[in-house]
Amino acid sequence: GQNIDQPTEMTATEGAIVQINCTYQTSGFNGLFWYQQHAGEAPTFLSYNVLDGLEEKGRFSSFLSRSKGYSYLLLKELQMKDSASYLCAASGNTPLVFGKGTRLSVIA
Amino acid sequence: GAVVSQHPSRVICKSGTSVKIECRSLDFQATTMFWYRQFPKKSLMLMATSNEGSKATYEQGVEKDKFLINHASLTLSTLTVTSAHPEDSSFYICSASHQRDLEQYFGPGTRLTVT
Secondary structure, eight states: OOEEEOOSEEEEETTOOEEEEEEEEOSSOOEEEEEEEOTTSOOEEEEEEOSSEEEEETTEEEEEETTTTEEEEEEOSOOGGGOEEEEEEEESSSSOEEOOOEEEEEEO | OOOEEEEOSEEEEOTTOOEEEEEEESSSOOSEEEEEEEOTTOOOEEEEEEETTSOOEEOTTOOTTTEEEEEEETTEEEEEEOSOOGGGOEEEEEEEESSTTSOOEEOOOEEEEEO
16 A cells, blocks of 8 residues: 655744655655655656755755655745645655655744 | 646536546646546546557546546646546546646636536
8 A cells, every 4th residue: 555654743943944744655666856845836746756865955954865755845944934834755666755844934 | 837728617417418627737748647527625536547649547446438538639638527427526636747746736616516
């Protein structure tokens, strides 16, 4: 079967670092996407990991372990505008399978 | 980056009427387009996958006669909600990709309210 699992909600303080975890089980696997979605808006692309390891892009980094079926999104120097839902999605033999999203609240 | 537009952004219609939502890839040819719906505070639910020039593939539980999808060209797909019902009120989002398993570029979404 196919399953994407990520925490439902997280809260972090402005300026801090937060890690959002995602575990996945899919039929076939090509890569792992992370999207950001603000309330009432469509998702926007953050990262795509195909190979194991950490990929850094500014304040955001994404990590993938294919053998463990595990990924995380790391957000540094949190800002209030980072409050949003973060969706992890696995690409495989079927169209993207999305997790339910992690609602991140950044507080002062 | 690739741009996908959706029209309309918001629509209110009466029960029993039909509503058409357009999804366009503005600066690339989308071989595959996807249609999602999303209820408040819920994740994206894939409704169907459409490839240009062929019939859409619907996910289990999605009525193909109610949600008509047409992918007539490499830049345009339409979703028609027929005989709309208040339960169809939702946020409908399309996405487009060059290939099925590559990055999907999302449209801004269409908020449908059926009264």
